[in-house]
Amino acid sequence: MATQHSKSIARVMMAPAVILLLGWMLVPLVMTLFFSFKKYLPLRGGDLGWVGFDNYVRFVSSSAFWPAVATTLIIVGGVLVITVLLGIALALLLDQPIWGQGVVRILVIAPFFVMPTVSGLVWKNMFMDPVNGFFAHLWRFFGAEPIQWLSQASLPSVVMIVSWQWLPFATLILLTAIQSLDTEQLEAAEMDGARPVGRFWFIILPHLARAITVVILIQTIFLLSIFAEIFVTTAGAFGTKTLTYLIFQRVLESQNVGLGSAGGVYAIILANIVAVFLLRIVGKNLDA
Amino acid sequence: MARAATTRQKTITSVIAWTVAIIIFFPILWILVLSFKSEGDAISTPLQVLTSAWTFESYAVVQDRSDYFKHFSNSVIIAVGSTLLGILVAVPAAWSMAFVPSKRTRGILMWMLSTKMLPAVGVLYPIYLLFIELGILDSRLGLVIVLMLINLPIIVWMLYTYFREIPVEILEAARMDGAGMRAELLYVLTPMAVPGIASTILLNVILAWNEAFWTLNLTAAKAAPLTAFIASYSSPEGLFFAKLSAASVMAIAPILVMGWFSQKQLVRGLTFGAVK
């Protein structure tokens, strides 16, 4: 039925989705670009004219920029390391025969489905509050001084919260990948004399390489733009201002739209770089 | 492993697995416990918490005083509305890409996925401005539109993969049997696609319900869904652990339940086929 008639119908059917996404992508993007070249302070005078690349320079040279980059790298990197390493371990564990495996999976997957604002506030208050939080009680039980998590160890705290949210995702993906491994390969390796560690290193891990790459790429894209967890816990204080948060503040809080827009353009470029790698893998799979 | 693990091995791994699972699940478990305590008890030491009286008072307070139901219904309307709207737009698109593919199909699909990777913060201000101009700031309609747009790539993608799994031969058989386009869609394709469509709806309602950027920045009193409502607890007065727990439990419970059923869909929908 790949006739001319059906081809034109197909084009019509695709139109709404394509038009909507095109609009969604182009309109705000063009506007952001537009604003980035202007000095635009809605609260203090409004549109103050073109300033060329001024905003771009100022954004990068502001004192908040490099710390924000560092913060972003630490958070994204930290979460990636934790979720991938623990994810592999958990995936291997969950692949084993276990009593009540279904329930175990449900428990492990749960954090991913908790909305970020709940997760941020629950950790901040019920666990990390230095007076009444769970950790505080626990530390005191052992006679130690409770840690002021969000004010003194803010980056590790944020990393911990975000890792908790994303560990299930990594685990699920890696578990799916492990379970797609042909058991016959492992059996052949065993017949060839490989012990469990050897089998892991030479058979399982290479097979997981693709899945690990996908997890890293997808998580990076989503982690670069995490917002709510920071918003409700530290509001960017104590050195937890990521690039995304910095831009948000510039745009909505201090309402320096031009500057914030320039920052936004940087963020878009960064995300696109990661996206290119991810899409290449997706594309290869689409052909398969 | 082809051989059954010995019972001893299985017991050991089970103990380890259950321990890890409970540790990971613990925060959720803990707020469940706290939600049934009074405020005074909620801040006491864990041991005291466990042994103190159970009560529904926190739930009662949250439901009565703080417009909880309004925010809950906002969440429902926004999550379900944006997903159903997305399905409406995506089904024809996915159909044509799956069954009448052209040389550009792959490119278009990848482009759609790439729009999902656009950082929201990069287009925050324009959207904010547009919404003010159009009068849809702090409106459920506005959020339905935005969330539909950000989830559309995933909806199209998932439907595409489900449609592709329908054997072409069955559709050809329908054509040989005299079915026109309408009959083919109505009597053969849709019934076979229903499970896939249901799975897609499930995952995307979950994603929309939990979305916490646009829902925080584009809403105020009227259209705020649960994400924003909970966020308002970040600087409360007085004791609030139990209330926050109760509010949180109510906010996440429906999604937790839905999530438990949608693990496979999660892999399919969020890895864009890169992992099978």
Added chain:
Amino acid sequence: MKQIQLKQVSKSFGDLQVIPPLDLDIEDGEFVVFVGPSGCGKSTLLRLIAGLEDVTSGQVVINGEDATAIPPARRGLAMVFQSYALYPHMSVRKNIAFPLRMAGLDRSEQERRVEEAAKVLNLTEYLERRPGQLSGGQRQRVAIGRAIVREPRAFLFDEPLSNLDAALRVGMRLEISELHKRLSTTMIYVTHDQVEAMTMADKIVVLQNGVIEQVGSPLELYRSPQNTFVASFIGSPRMNLLHGAEAAAHSSHTIGIRPEHIAISDNSGDWEGVVGLSEHLGSDTFFHINCPAFAEPLTVRASGELDLSYGSTVFLTPDLAHLHRFDERGLRLR
């Protein structure tokens, strides 16, 4: 009456031409088998007749009218797919009734025809079941039932028995032949199995790389293959094709002699050889004989009673009446 005619029909996918222009006539009521190795274009040809693929050039004529532009639904043909393509969400009854429903027949007429088809195919007790609850053979029959009720001008079968196990295949082969006798409707049947072709066909069309190598009755193809491809494709085990001095002695580039047309003796004959592997089927034995005169071993059929040991010397004599001669292009020499 020529019911289906293909006139200079060709098919290309993009730049790749899979079927160069060909002509073919199919008579009313014939059982025609398209046979050939994988990728020869037989399924594509069938789908062109069905209308599931568009021809790149040429005409498909059905009952005298040009059907090239007519969609599959309106060509009056019914198809049985290799994977049966049953509707998984409908019961057997609804599956069989579907084409009748599409044709707008009223309920009672639909019921009547479904019941009748079910009786013919022994499906009456399965009418309420879903395809997922049926065995391969039963699904096969439902697919056939769905085709029968339409009372089509011709049936198209696309390798319908490939997914069945060997024993079932033999039984279904007979059932389909039976069906043909009973209905006298034209049947076009695609297979890669030359045994199916030989046992079921009135007329066989042998295809290779989209080209028709030969058309004829099974016995014609067996007795007078027009080229070496057909000669070695038809007949099991395959015809021995021999080159070299022996062939030249018969003034040809290649000679062919079937295993069943070679006499074997332990004391005298034309070609001396050494016994290699032997395959004992009980009814027959097939010996692989290595002759110094030929590069490849010869396959020889003998009675099941004959037993020769590996390595013993034998003498082979071909039956000259059944010796085939081919030139250097592989074409038959008169």
